[in-house]
Amino acid sequence: MTATASCTAPDVVDVVALGESMVTFLPSRPGRLADVPSFDRGIGGAESNVACVMAAAGHTARWVSRVGEDGFGDHLVEAIGAYGVDVSSVRRDPSRPTGVYFRTAGDRAGDGHEVAYYRAGSAASAMAVGNVEMGAVRAARVLHLSGITAALSEDCLALMRELTAPAAGRPLVSFDVNHRQGLWRETGGPRILLELARDADIVFVGEDEAEEAWGVTGGPEAIRELLPEPGTLVVKQGAEGATVFERTPGPGGRPAAGRGGPVAPTRRSRICHSPAPLGSARPGRVVERAPHVSVVAPVGAGDAFAAGFLSGTLRGLPLRDRLRHGHLMAAAALTVPGDLATPPSRDHADRLAALDDDAWGRLRLGPGWTHAVDRAPEEVRTP
Template sequence: MPPAPRTGLDPGADPASVPTPRPGRPGFDAACLGETMVVLRPAGPERLADAETFVPGVGGAESNVACLLAAAGHRVRWVGRVGTDGFGDRVLAELTARGVDVSAVRRDPNRPTGVYFRTDGERSTTEGRPEDASLAEVLYHRAGSAASAMSPSAVDRAAVDDCRVLHIGGITAALSDSCRDLVRELTAPRPGRPLVSFDVNYRVGLWRRRDPAVLLDLARRCDVVFVGADEARELWGADDPDAVRALLPEPSAVVVKDGGRAATAHTAEGPCRVPALSVEVVGPVGAGDAFAAGFLSATLRGLPVPLRLRHGHLAAAAALTVPGDLAEPPDRSVVDRLAALDDGAWGGLRLGPGWTREGAPREDRESRPPGGHVP
């Protein structure tokens, strides 16, 4: 029988027994590989059919993680492929402005930079236009994009390996056969391989003509795996974190995110479950990428597993309390202090819009409940 799950901060957790990036000083703390696109959102709350004006931005799961890691003070590179068009210029300019190195990005004169349109709201888990008007419409124009031409021979392997952590995901594996081959090669055991982080990031529409069973094989080859509880149920019929771990015994850490309820990490020490925070949600987009960035940032710092999960929750809370994909994280000192709260204070945190700019919620000693913490 596995050991009982731990909750909250466990001072006894031994960082040496959980996945830690290799020692030494490579050029970057992290490299993130995948597709980044220009995203166009209606300027107002309209549906796509009714929008007259669209606001441009940049979005991509792996580059979101790269930007958040850079904002947290890490040396980060994004590896990808964009067209020689103006949208490619925008992607590179945006990531550079956020402190991400793009020197290993290749530009394709024959293929365009991917573009997608989306409205605000939670992403639907099914294909096509969602019937529920509260769910986001998402429309991709990425077929034949520059990123879909990534392959083992078309990526600078030295740039990919010159890091402590390599972060990749299931979206990349779905873009084309050559992209799948690239992800398979990067996750294969090899001398000098950095710690490999893999976000399953299952997107139903991307796997219409491909077998998503490859995601399980790819995940089993990695060191740290992130998967949503809903994804694990749909893909593998796994109903809880223990069932997911049984399917993925090889990775050093398997992190199962269960929405606003909790996140559980299975490591050699056993399961560690940390409750999610109470958050006033402004926009649901980007929380999963933010969680991965927070967890990986704490991993790069060698923090114990409970703190890694808490850093993930705090990063997700920063994303949830702003519109759009990315939020500026609070100062590291603020995150460290909140992550170190006792279980009662952690459970009493209430985070709303503006908390990342204003710092930690202030204690109201007269009105807060025992052991609680109020904004």
């Protein structure tokens, strides 16, 4: 697919993901960036990762962004398009470059981990209401956004506010908080992320990032107390699993969009709640453990989880199965070195998601597990 303009109304797709993608340089061996002799080129971007995983899982997906008129921009458009993602609404900027970044191997949370971003003044940071094809953005069943875009520039923030503003006929808005303190130019980032989340329909947030951004220490229930507006709130709890809260759907089966007004970030939600056991459920709330995974690299796992959950949402699956599909997509990303992995086939994922609780708890997933379709589910394990 090419990034040429179209005069016709865009087709409605399952998911549109808007945001910056960058060319990623992955080290050929562990060590400091100063010592790594060579790098392998890949692609990385929270929103485009979601679009790629969704397309690989059989959904129609569109990525909307801006890239430079350079070789790196060519690579991004071609590589993301190769996943089956519609890239026809990606615009080329002749005066701004495509963003790139370098990172060391291993866990980004580990000691000595380095990431070097070269994204300041990038083409994507110039996204604005006036230069993005808004019709293509809104022609979706789900519009997926993240807090990273809001941090790139004032124009990007204005675009995010326009897309999350409550409006009749807007697509279901999915918002991954993706708090990146280093991207924000001022201290108002947590407040802005809270405002955007309160106007979204589906929100993804990590338990740890909710504490970092908003000071919430009371677990998923305290985060829900802070964010009661979204129809669906997914709290990611790392290797332990995830908790989802969902209000009773309104007319047409869709929860009403959030209507929360601007409220300053708060440190008030330090309420202690009794944690529910993983794998438990009550009306409007489900907790599901993650399978055991032999982690190669953690990058891209959160995006893959969001894609799996959104896939299950679009398919009308129960909350437990949406979480399990999220965990399975995350496990695929965790067992490869880059941001993107070949996901399990839909049949394979459905078969694993349908396991009883005991069999689900016995899953051991390692590199290559997505291709192990000839084994019994409980045998899909690390060698």
